[in-house]
Amino acid sequence: MRTDRLVATLLLLQRREQATAAEIARELEVSERTARRDLDALAMAGVPVYSMQGRGGGWRLVGGARTDLSGLTASEARALFLVAGQASAATPAVKAALRKLVQALPEPFRVQAEAASSSLVVDPQRWGSSRVERRTPHFLDELQDAVIRGVQVRLGYRDRDGGESERTAHPLGIVAKGPWWYLVAATEAGRRTFRVDRVSSVDPTGEPVRRPEDFDLAASWREIADEVDRRRTPLEMQALCTPDGMSRLRMVLGDRLEVGGSTTDGRIEVVIRGYNEYALAGELAGLVEWLEVTGPPGVLDHLASIGNALVARYGGNPPTLSRPTRTPADEESTMDL
Known part of the structure; x- marks a missing residue:
């Protein structure tokens, strides 16, 4: 229900000039740690909230208390929907919260805000045993912008062997899988998946994306991931x-x-x-x-x-090994894994 909490946090900050994480936690009936994590997520995503340190400090919404969210810019509204999570995987209650938030946005922002809500899927399961940390690839923002605005791009790409190619792609969504980012796109050869760190150039063409009416990014990614697992x-x-x-x-x-x-x-x-x-x-x-x-x-x-x-x-006649006696320290060392 994180989307509900994020929307409720914003509305609470609109009603008050300032609120502490502890006050937000009490009102939303969550832990203070959860409230701080939500506030940090909003701030990192570009939503205009900031913290005041020291005695009498707390969190504020830039511009002070407001009765609606019309103070958000287009990029800030998109950022909020990205951090809130994709609507396609949301529960009915979360979808209702997103609809309320859309109605509070200025008309020009609504289409892109709704597009942002379904443009990203996070799949935490890693492929293989890699412990590489997730890093933001060079062209991630440009590709995500193309997905949200629904414009085709001329894509430069290096395959795993280093071979260079260029093609026109219809960006459909971005997926974070373990440490890697992927672009799901339609091409002349059919639907394809590109690892974003191998993208060498992104040039928007201005032409609209031809998006299948029944396309669902989360469902499409499940099919892709299952196929990769079968091949691996x-x-x-x-x-x-x-x-x-x-x-x-x-x-x-x-x-x-x-x-x-x-x-x-x-x-x-x-x-x-x-x-x-x-x-x-x-x-x-x-x-x-x-x-x-x-x-x-x-x-x-x-x-x-x-x-x-x-x-x-x-084989042979190996010596008999006695089972070692377990101590309280041994028991303690195996419990917190």
């Missing part, structure tokens, strides 16, 4: 897992794990996606205490080969 992990493996092993499986596999129903012996059916049979067998060899792989046969063969290699290397 084309192999599916079936297995049975004991209930006490499910937490380990989820920790190791993340979104590559699909959980099914329970069997008569209490184990759980799972499907695991991977890149190839050998890599998947090696990844799961350490989970055999909880996991019984049932297919495909190639993974079973690789697991048997790995097991034979382990016995050959470490």
Whole structure:
């Protein structure tokens, strides 16, 4: 319900000359930390709110108290709708709040403000194990502006091999996926996805975007992400897992794990996606205490080969290892992960 809070925060600042984060938190029935985070998000997005430090300080709306939002500029109104979240994924209550906010805007700003609300999707799930921090690519603002204004662009682009190309694109939306930004656009060759940090030039043509009437950015991105996931992990493996092993499986596999129903012996059916049979067998060899792989046969063969290699290397008569005694400090160290 963040959109409701953001709108309510703005309306509260309009009614008062000044309000502290604690006062906003009490009125909206949220924590003070949440209120501060919302205020910071509004300020960072370009909405004209600012904080006064020191005794008697608080948050103010530039221009003082107002009865409407007509003091917002076009870019500020767009920024508010961007930070509020896309309307296509909103609940009925959030959509109602957005409609009220639209009616408070000057007429020339309304179309672009509504376009901004559906121009961005944030997908926090990373592809792979990359820990790269998200950075703002050079042409992100220009592309987002083209999406909101609905204008075609002449796009310069470098592919993953460094090859340069240029094409006319109809920008449809921007997606933040993990650390990367993507442009979803229509082209002469069909709908395409471009990584924004590989864009080398953006030249608006002034021609309007031909946007499919039924286009939904969030739904379109789900289809794109599912297809990429299938290409990255084309192999599916079936297995049975004991209930006490499910937490380990989820920790190791993340979104590559699909959980099914329970069997008569209490184990759980799972499907695991991977890149190839050998890599998947090696990844799961350490989970055999909880996991019984049932297919495909190639993974079973690789697991048997790995097991034979382990016995050959470490078989013999290994010394008996005593289980170490756990101390209160050991227990404490495993709890806050």
